[in-house]
Amino acid sequence: MYRFALIGYPVKHSLSPWIHESFLNKANLEGEYSIYEIPPDEPFPAKLNRLMDDQVDGFNVTVPYKEKIIPFLDDVDDDAARIKAVNTVVNRNGKWIGYNTDGVGYLRSLENKFPDFYLDKFKRILLIGSGGATRGIYYALVQAGFLHIDITNRTTEKAAEIAKLKNVTAATAILSLEQAEEMLQTYDVIIQTTSVGMKPDQEKVIFRVNQLKSPSIVSDIIYQPLETKLLKQAYDAGASVHFGHTMLLYQAQYAFEIWTGKKVPIGDMDERLQRHLEGR
Numbered sequence: 001m002y003r004f005a006l007i008g009y010p011v012k013h014s015l016s017p018w019i020h021e022s023f024l025n026k027a028n029l030e031g032e033y034s035i036y037e038i039p040p041d042e043p044f045p046a047k048l049n050r051l052m053d054d055q056v057d058g059f060n061v062t063v064p065y066k067e068k069i070i071p072f073l074d075d076v077d078d079d080a081a082r083i084k085a086v087n088t089v090v091n092r093n094g095k096w097i098g099y100n101t102d103g104v105g106y107l108r109s110l111e112n113k114f115p116d117f118y119l120d121k122f123k124r125i126l127l128i129g130s131g132g133a134t135r136g137i138y139y140a141l142v143q144a145g146f147l148h149i150d151i152t153n154r155t156t157e158k159a160a161e162i163a164k165l166k167n168v169t170a171a172t173a174i175l176s177l178e179q180a181e182e183m184l185q186t187y188d189v190i191i192q193t194t195s196v197g198m199k200p201d202q203e204k205v206i207f208r209v210n211q212l213k214s215p216s217i218v219s220d221i222i223y224q225p226l227e228t229k230l231l232k233q234a235y236d237a238g239a240s241v242h243f244g245h246t247m248l249l250y251q252a253q254y255a256f257e258i259w260t261g262k263k264v265p266i267g268d269m270d271e272r273l274q275r276h277l278e279g280r
Contacts, residue, residue: 002031103140105251
């Protein structure tokens with residue numbers, strides 16, 4: 001009987017229980033997935049101790065605790081330590097070990113949609129943002145061997161911090177939003193990782209993407225709404241688009257793999273989750 005959980009705030013309407021209970025059914029395992037909502041004004045250590053005292057087998061961590069959780073863990077995976085963010089914790093013989101599944105999960109979702117994605121490591125990639133998800137995705141792209149990954153953000157200093165994760169072979173330019181918008185036609189892949197365009201502000205865009213390289217891929221990790229205004233613009237401009245809900249599924253798949261040792265196929269969960277988000 002597995003016991004999993006999620007901590008963060010706000011998380012009452014999280015899709016994680018549905019996703020992981022689906023994984024449990026697919027793997028023919030018994031278990032449950034609970035939500036521990038921890039408002040920022042409540043004592044985090046006491047709430048976390050309660051979760052750990054409950055002897056769960058593993059738990060997910062979302063905002064605002066992906067960095068705050070690290071000092072409370074017994075160990076942190078090397079990749080998560082470099083990214084400086086943990087979104088998955090496993091209980092191994094009473095020791096709490098932290099991982100980050102965002103980057104690997106994102107790349108799995110992208111490869112599932114575009115099976116040839118890994119064939120050309122010289123693709124020019126633009127990352128928009130500087131948050132924890134950006135760090136995870138940037139690090140995963142570098143580890144996968146992609147050689148040109150630029151970052152743009154309102155605050156270029158934060159983007160420059162992320163670029164410190166690169167290896168000796170990767171090249172990264174730090175761009176202002178204005179510079180990036182002028183250079184959009186030079187990129188093969190554009191990945192939007194900020195909250196701009198999320199409900200209830202779905203009419204907002206970080207910048208216009210009506211002039212793009214052909215062919216190109218535009219990806220937005222937002223999944224509410226499923227099709228952001230940025231993706232609508234990209235589709236109208238002839239780009240292939242990649243929806244954010246698939247990253248949600250594949251990062252959860254990797255977390256479930258860490259917890260149970262089983263890699264459960266996504267199968268029809270992509271379509272089922274899409275219908276759910278569209279209210280069908």
